[in-house]
Amino acid sequence: MQDTKAGRDIKDNVKDDDFEYFRDIVYKGQCWFCEVKFTNKNPQTLDRIDNSLGHSKNNVQLACSWCNVKRGNRDPYITKDLIQLKRYYLAKGLPMPLTDEDTYHKLRPNITGRLANAFHRYNVKDETHINKLKFEGQYVVSYDLDHIMTHVCGYDFNSLYPSVMSGIPHDFIKYTGKRIYMPGYELDRIE
Structure with missing residues (x-):
């Protein structure tokens, strides 16, 4: 064909x-x-x-x-x-732009549009400790727990820009090659 x-x-x-x-x-x-x-x-x-x-x-x-x-x-x-x-x-385990259209359309309805906190970090399987965030006085303090990350089993983020999921370049993103990255990469999808 x-x-x-x-x-x-x-x-x-x-x-x-x-x-x-x-x-x-x-x-x-x-x-x-x-x-x-x-x-x-x-x-x-x-x-x-x-x-x-x-x-x-x-x-x-x-x-x-x-x-x-x-x-x-x-x-x-x-x-x-x-x-x-x-x-x-x-x-x-570094962030990659998500370029698969089907995956984007699956995740798009759950993207919210309000202010968000961004933690600039990446997680390595069997190395990264799970953190506990605690409000102390006027500050949020992050503590490493004894537990280690073994899997990523979901997604949780907020963004002002829906394009965070698309990997489409935008001029206002100066430091990452004009792309917004999401942590992770789709290896498999369970329907």
Whole structure:
């Protein structure tokens, strides 16, 4: 369908007969671009080597869906940087812009529009202590408890700008590449 729409030759495209060839590659394989093993949460897709040709057996290699989408017709060096940045964000539990439209529309009704306190921090699984905030006199004091964070199981934030969830650049955000970041990244969604 994709090749037909783009006017590419489809006579040599991958067929059902190629199932065993690709099954073996998928079973012991990983994404050719980011070198991450394929899983149910990181599914494989056929990525064309030369985007001007169709999905023929000698013009495709397996890539995870994230890399395939990010790569597109972009410069491979920029794509490699985006993928390395994603790996670093995930490994360190750092904030990332949320760019998935479906996720944004799921979370959007719960975004409130009033003043909010911002704590500039990040949480690392099995390292970050859970804090207790206590009002003492005129100050709010944060105490580290003995409990350690193991999972993020929800979201809780307030924002004056609904774009906090979208990752869309805005000129008034000076220090973070003109983007507002939310802490976290959607790895999985339970419906």
